[in-house]
Amino acid sequence: MVENPYSTPSANITPDSSSTGLPPKALDILLRTRGWTKFLAILWLIGAAFMVLAGIGMAFGLAKGIASTPGIGPAGSMLAKYGTFYGLFYIVLALLYIYPAMRMLGFSKSVRKLATSHSTQDLNHALDQHRKFWKFAGCMMIAMFIFWFVMIGFMGVAGVKASSSMPSGFPPVTTPMTPAP
Amino acid sequence: MEDTYAPPGSYESGSDSVINAETMDIFRRTRGWTKFVGIFLMVIAILMIVAGIFVAIRYASMGATGAGTGVVVLGVYIVMAIFYIYPARRLLGYSKASRQFLSSGSDSDLCQALDQIQKFWRFMGVIMVVVLVVYALAFIVGILGAIFA
Numbered sequence: 629m630v631e632n633p634y635s636t637p638s639a640n641i642t643p644d645s646s647s648t649g650l651p652p653k654a655l656d657i658l659l660r661t662r663g664w665t666k667f668l669a670i671l672w673l674i675g676a677a678f679m680v681l682a683g684i685g686m687a688f689g690l691a692k693g694i695a696s697t698p699g700i701g702p703a704g705s706m707l708a709k710y711g712t713f714y715g716l717f718y719i720v721l722a723l724l725y726i727y728p729a730m731r732m733l734g735f736s737k738s739v740r741k742l743a744t745s746h747s748t749q750d751l752n753h754a755l756d757q758h759r760k761f762w763k764f765a766g767c768m769m770i771a772m773f774i775f776w777f778v779m780i781g782f783m784g785v786a787g788v789k790a791s792s793s794m795p796s797g798f799p800p801v802t803t804p805m806t807p808a809p
Numbered sequence: 810m811e812d813t814y815a816p817p818g819s820y821e822s823g824s825d826s827v828i829n830a831e832t833m834d835i836f837r838r839t840r841g842w843t844k845f846v847g848i849f850l851m852v853i854a855i856l857m858i859v860a861g862i863f864v865a866i867r868y869a870s871m872g873a874t875g876a877g878t879g880v881v882v883l884g885v886y887i888v889m890a891i892f893y894i895y896p897a898r899r900l901l902g903y904s905k906a907s908r909q910f911l912s913s914g915s916d917s918d919l920c921q922a923l924d925q926i927q928k929f930w931r932f933m934g935v936i937m938v939v940v941l942v943v944y945a946l947a948f949i950v951g952i953l954g955a956i957f958a
Binding site for chain 1: 829831832835836838839842843845846849916919920923924926927930931933934937941
């Protein structure tokens with residue numbers, strides 16, 4: 629049907645997706661992103677749960693098992709200590725997975741709410757969760773970078789110390805001037 | 810100084826986009842981090858390629874067989890680097906589009922920024938699916954191997 633060119637000008641005042649100022653295409657992109665972020669967040673949470681289980685197993689089960697092994701001697705208590713340390717380390721490592729997973733789940737949830745509410749608050753909450761995720765990722769990378777430098781420094785110092793503590797009583801290396809008969 | 814008597818409303822930075830001032834601020838604060846992570850990933854990828862070249866040269870100095878192995882090793886390093894370059898490019902693309910959106914406020918720049926981040930997450934998701942499939946196959950092969958051994 630042809631639009632009436634003589635009709636009075638009017639404005640669409642019913643709230644739609646543009647009530648947030650967000651174009652429908654942007655909302656569609658956010659909805660498509662949501663599926664992937666939710667998928668990855670769930671996988672991270674499952675991975676974190678497995679890490680916590682492994683950590684608990686190492687810290688308590690394995691460590692106790694090693695310590696109570698008959699005839700293992702003082703080495704057993706040392707191994708048990710290491711087991712406890714690695715177990716706790718795994719649990720701390722799991723926390724590093726849980727935080728970004730929660731941020732991504734928060735993002736996915738807010739985008740789902742945004743699709744129905746079209747409110748600016750939901751949009752801002754989704755984007756803020758996203759921002760927090762990247763802030764965490766950036767901080768982790770800085771921490772990793774510092775850790776690398778510290779490790780390289782330690783290795784360098786250890787190398788210098790090892791070379792300086794080498795016994796200097798080795799006989800001098802001499803090449804024979806004349807071939808042996 | 811901010812006008813405390815201004816009516817409540819949306820922040821209109823461009824010609825066709827009406828986005829809250831808080832939204833713009835979030836974009837501004839996100840893009841720094843995505844740029845940083847993008848550059849970091851790009852540096853790792855470059856270091857990987859450089860390491861691959863060094864290893865390939867080392868193999869090449871061993872003779873004809875070593876040269877073949879060196880080429881294969883270099884190829885593996887380059888493929889590994891691509892897995893870093895693609896997400897790094899998407900993150901840098903997001904940061905660039907966010908910057909354009911912050912200055913222009915146009916819907917197309919906003920969509921461009923969101924599209925870059927969508928592509929990043931899709932890539933990460935696909936990689937994760939591939940890894941899970943490989944794990945599942947390895948698990949099945951291991952079980953079958955244990956049964957028929």
